[in-house]
Amino acid sequence: MSQQKIEKLEEEIKDLHYNPQIAKHSFSDQDTKEFYNNFWNIHIKPVIEYSKQMAEKYNADKEAVWLGAILHDIARLTDEEPHDEVGSEKAYKILMDKGFDKELAEKVKGIILTHRCRKYPPETMEQKIVASADAMAHFLPPFYLWIGKYTSKNFEEMIAGNLRKIERDYNEKIFFEDEKKMVEEQYKMLKNWLTYKI
Ligand SMILES: [Fe+2]
Secondary structure (H helix, E strand, C coil), X not given: CCHHXXXXXXXHHHHHHHCCCCCCCCCCHHHHHHHHHXXXXXXXXXXXXXXXXXXXXXXXXXXXXXXXXXXXXXXXXXXXXXXXXXXXXXXXXXXXXXXXXXXXXXXXHHHHHHCCCCCCCCCXXXXXXXXXXXXXXXXXXXXXXXXXXXXXXXXXXXXXXXXXXXXHHHHHHCCCHHHHHHHHHHHHHHHHHHHCCC
16 A cells, blocks of 8 residues: 555645646736635535545545546546546556556546546546545535535526536436435525525
């Protein structure tokens, strides 16, 4: 287990979120910094935590899952889309450059490619874990405040988009019944919050 090596990489990726190299389109340097700083704390960190818990619980490849979680949105740091496809290639390159095992790097590449459950659905246990963790982290309420702060959509579009996202995350991206239960209350609360009328 190259735990120290993965810890070091996690620190490096965290640093990139705290000191982003490229300013986000139409954002000042300060806003870019705040955006990615919060992205790390509100999203990437919980995805890592949920992924590690599930890797343990479901007896999956812990290193692949941990690395997959750390790197799953790496292409978002440079605003490159589709971030699952671009990110999987980038992550593979980072891991090979840092001397990680080729087989491990291939697994991580697959995890990142499938984490959005769109063109490439997750198949392996490790892929299902990170996809689920990604969706679960979206149920932490600050996530939607973060979206609201930075969205370029008008208010109605944003609310409609959030509702679609909540449904898709809950119904299509969480592959384990236990974990679905864990976020069930938050799912209901967010839905109620976004649709509430007097
Ligand atoms: Fe994500």
